[in-house]
Amino acid sequence: xxxxxxxxxxxxxLFALTEPICLVAFFSEEPNEEMAALGFRGYWDGYFAxxxxxMGHAGAEVVDAAFYSFGxxxxxxxxxxxxxxxxxxxxxxxxxxxxVRALRTILGPxxxxxxxxxxxxxxxxxxxxxxxxxxAVYAGLRALPVPSDPLTRLWFAADTLREHRGDGHVxxxxxxxxxxxxAHVLSAVDMGIHPPESFGRIHHLPAGYLADxxxxxxxxxxxxxxxxxTEAGRxxxxxxxxxxDALAEAAYDALSDAELDELVEALGPIAERLGExxxxxxxx
Numbered sequence: 001x002x003x004x005x006x007x008x009x010x011x012x013x014l015f016a017l018t019e020p021i022c023l024v025a026f027f028s029e030e031p032n033e034e035m036a037a038l039g040f041r042g043y044w045d046g047y048f049a050x051x052x053x054x055m056g057h058a059g060a061e062v063v064d065a066a067f068y069s070f071g072x073x074x075x076x077x078x079x080x081x082x083x084x085x086x087x088x089x090x091x092x093x094x095x096x097x098x099x100v101r102a103l104r105t106i107l108g109p110x111x112x113x114x115x116x117x118x119x120x121x122x123x124x125x126x127x128x129x130x131x132x133x134x135x136a137v138y139a140g141l142r143a144l145p146v147p148s149d150p151l152t153r154l155w156f157a158a159d160t161l162r163e164h165r166g167d168g169h170v171x172x173x174x175x176x177x178x179x180x181x182x183a184h185v186l187s188a189v190d191m192g193i194h195p196p197e198s199f200g201r202i203h204h205l206p207a208g209y210l211a212d213x214x215x216x217x218x219x220x221x222x223x224x225x226x227x228x229x230t231e232a233g234r235x236x237x238x239x240x241x242x243x244x245d246a247l248a249e250a251a252y253d254a255l256s257d258a259e260l261d262e263l264v265e266a267l268g269p270i271a272e273r274l275g276e277x278x279x280x281x282x283x284x
Contacts, residue, residue: 010260011248015165017267018123020274021158024102025050027277031098038086038094045085048078050095053088054140066136068170068180071205092144099159100152106277110270111151119266120154122259127157127164130251135167154270161251168247172240181205181213186222186237189229196227 025031035046052063060076067075082091104111124146132139141160147153173183181202188199197203197210217223222233229237252260 009245009249010252010264011165011245013264014161014252014260014267015245015248017264017271018158018161020271021103021155022162024099024106024155024274025095025159028098028102028106030101030105031095034094034098034101035091038090040082040085045078045082046091046095048075049082049086049088049091052079052082053092053095054144055137056088056140057083066167066170068173069183069201071181071202071209096147096152096155099155100149103151103155103274107151107270107273110273115266116154116270117150119263119270120150120157122255122263122266123157123161124153125254126251127160129254130161130164134171135164138164138167161248164251165244165248169240169244171247172243175243176236176240178236178240179213179216181210182217183240185213185217186233186240189223189227189233190237194227 031050032043032046035050038046038049040046040049048063051067052058055063055066057080058066060079063079064070064075086094107116110116128142128146130138130142132142138160141156141163144156147156173179178186184199184202185196188196188202191199193199197214202210214223214227217233218225218227220232221230222236224230255263
């Protein structure tokens, strides 16, 4: 679907500003506390319950296909088991409560500022008008009501746009024939992690499986014998990121250039404050 071009591409800039909002789900204790209150005793049960909740009681095969990035069998260890502990509705509400609590603690007075409220309004408009075709996780979130509280609305909008971008990223990976674990390897190489198998998202996977993944990337000419990018590998990673950005652009068609400038300015101090707290995105 064609989208209205802006003065300049904005998806990458908005991703950098909204990702810190979303990452509280992964590095703050408040979401874990809310999930523990539901009866979960491990991080990953709470993760899958909270993130998969907008898709209802979807089976492991469906969640695995939608999330794409987990190793074989990882999703099935949690879905549908988690629904014996809570409901999708309760899991989603707990994740939201925990993330908003974390944001309020970190942001302090910023959490109640007019600038944040305005950013929440603009971001929510983008989040609820983006194209949903081919974006299963995003569609599930978009079907939910938009929160009335500004801080909750900001988190909801950022999280929804993150999943919209993530759905597009999966499409970009598929277009380049990059598999689920291969995607993490390429990201690790891009971040300078060596050996790539030590990356936190994949280091726990079976050694034989990881060896096969690495061998496949070398055979395709994407990694050299030292498991660093070849020219073809670098180009593949760059094409994946460029297509991900391009597919995310349409999310901001509902905003004018002036509104986008306003949104960027309003999000700047929020992202800066969240960045000061540090984060660990390896589990995201």
